[in-house]
Amino acid sequence: MSIAGIQDSLLTRDNAIRAVDDMIEAGWRCRLARDPMHALGMLFMKACEFLALTRFGSVARADPLKEYFRQPGTVEKWWKPEEEKERTLEKYRPYYIQERLDVMKLSKPQGRTILDVGTGRGRFPISFILSGAKEVVAVDISGEMIKVAKKEGEEAGIMEKITWCICDAEHLPFRDEPFDIVCCIQTFPHLPNPQKAMDELARVSKIGGVIVADAIVYGTLRKLLVKFFYYKFNEPLRRLAQMSFGKPLNRLEYHSTAVVKIQSKKQFLSMFKRSGLRINHCQRYSIFLLVLSTLVLGPTREIIRYPSPTCGA
Numbered sequence: 001m002s003i004a005g006i007q008d009s010l011l012t013r014d015n016a017i018r019a020v021d022d023m024i025e026a027g028w029r030c031r032l033a034r035d036p037m038h039a040l041g042m043l044f045m046k047a048c049e050f051l052a053l054t055r056f057g058s059v060a061r062a063d064p065l066k067e068y069f070r071q072p073g074t075v076e077k078w079w080k081p082e083e084e085k086e087r088t089l090e091k092y093r094p095y096y097i098q099e100r101l102d103v104m105k106l107s108k109p110q111g112r113t114i115l116d117v118g119t120g121r122g123r124f125p126i127s128f129i130l131s132g133a134k135e136v137v138a139v140d141i142s143g144e145m146i147k148v149a150k151k152e153g154e155e156a157g158i159m160e161k162i163t164w165c166i167c168d169a170e171h172l173p174f175r176d177e178p179f180d181i182v183c184c185i186q187t188f189p190h191l192p193n194p195q196k197a198m199d200e201l202a203r204v205s206k207i208g209g210v211i212v213a214d215a216i217v218y219g220t221l222r223k224l225l226v227k228f229f230y231y232k233f234n235e236p237l238r239r240l241a242q243m244s245f246g247k248p249l250n251r252l253e254y255h256s257t258a259v260v261k262i263q264s265k266k267q268f269l270s271m272f273k274r275s276g277l278r279i280n281h282c283q284r285y286s287i288f289l290l291v292l293s294t295l296v297l298g299p300t301r302e303i304i305r306y307p308s309p310t311c312g313a
Contacts, residue, residue, distance in 0.1 A: 066168065070141060075120075076142070076145055079121065081121075081123070098285060099290055100127060103183065103212055110132035113135045113178065115172075117201065118139075119145070124185060125162045138164050139172070150164055177203075177204065181209060181212070182205045184201055185214050188261075189216045195274065198274070198277075207296070208296075210292065212292045216262055216263070218263075269291065276296060277293040277294065278293060279292075280293055280294055
């Protein structure tokens, strides 16, 4: 199936999910209004919930986190990790750069087939090709970011060596075990179901292949403090900025959407083990933890197989 075909199927599925959500909401309105149609509304709501569970399973509701990244004018505005003019992420720029260099060194991409999940502005696919990779497939849920990444690839003169695809990290449109290396950098903090995504990374990796991923990890006390103080008081700050400047500031808008999920180191590492991965290397960059692992066979590997079409060029 071509990329356009994959996009059409995802769009149709998302529209169906939104329709189910709208029906459920209508049922709730009927119930809360206590009108003569109350009983019918309750029955209608339960029927929609049953349809959602049986037809679409655990992904029936359109996830607000995914919807945020799919919308234009959102992530593209603030995700500029290596640009000197960008002030929102300035504090972490040295870590982003060093992490990319270390991934190139540790993964040994020469002559390998590589998948980059959550490619963003395409900095990793471009670096992989320049480091001698045989083939790179780059995917992202944001069509806007794919356009930006393609432009970066054209400027680097390597556009024809990278295949671009718009898709969800939790439902990768590839057959089992086609890639030597699977890279997922600065993506896990934004995933609603990280374990499901990790299972998918393992599924599309060859046995003995390399999976490299990172996450934002805090200690337990720091995690609690950040979640309580920062996110609790950030919404009033966002509203104040909107009243003062007409629109939210980048930094405030970025965090007020709650697009960042914080994990402990133990939680993040346990995901690798549950997906049948052996951890080979861990490295810390400020709040980021980079993990390089290898897919191994064993009784712990119980990966759910998601039937998906092959992504076209």
